[in-house]
Amino acid sequence: MSEKRHQVSRRQFLNYTLTGVGGFMAAGMLMPMVRFALDPVLRPTENQEMVQVVSVDELTEEPQRFDFKINQVDAWYESEESRSAWVYKNGDKVTALSPICKHLGCTVNWNSDPKNKNMFFCPCHYGLYEKDGTNVPGTPPLGPLDHYEHEIRDGFLYLGKAKPKGAG
Structure with a gap:
């Protein structure tokens, strides 16, 4: 072989x-x-701490804009970031909405469009939302405004992270 x-x-x-x-x-x-x-x-994402925003006594049934700051850590850089929320109460129930439009990220305002009273209005592309943050069909936004996690402690409203409506 x-x-x-x-x-x-x-x-x-x-x-x-x-x-x-x-x-x-x-x-x-x-x-x-x-x-x-x-x-x-x-x-893993860190849970954002709840931030004290306003006394519950100052809340009304008309949405009001409140500005607050959160501490943000991005790798080795720590900073304060400004945030806003549209907050109102309906009886004992408090609702805190993000002002960021779900269409292209512009800022919505309450009751600023003379043609659409008592609605959130996005001036960028004429987006409309109901008072509870639900998007109006036939307008550019494809989803409702995000809702802030919130809790009431010692007579003050604390806000956490903004999440899509219905998300845990």
Whole structure:
């Protein structure tokens, strides 16, 4: 029986070796970049603390805009970010709505359109929302305004994160 010996030439050996070493070095350079890009996505989101906004005694049945600030940590940078909310009460129930239009992110105003009284109006593309934040069919917004998580403690309204209507 004749055995065929498969011999690797010097040129093939160098080609395999340099390809392996080059691939190992490329992986060593790319892994930190991939990790840097994916780390924020894979990191669990932190729950935003509730922020004291207003005394419950100041709330009315007419939506009022209240501005507040939250502490935000972005990697190693910590800052204060300004936020706003449209807040009103209906009996004992308090509703806090985000002023950000669901169409293109413009800011909505309460009762600012003379043609549409007692509605939230987005001046960018004439979007309309009902008082409870529900979008009016036939106008540009495709969804309702986000609702802020909220709680009442010691006579003050505290707001948390804005979530889509109906989301836990």
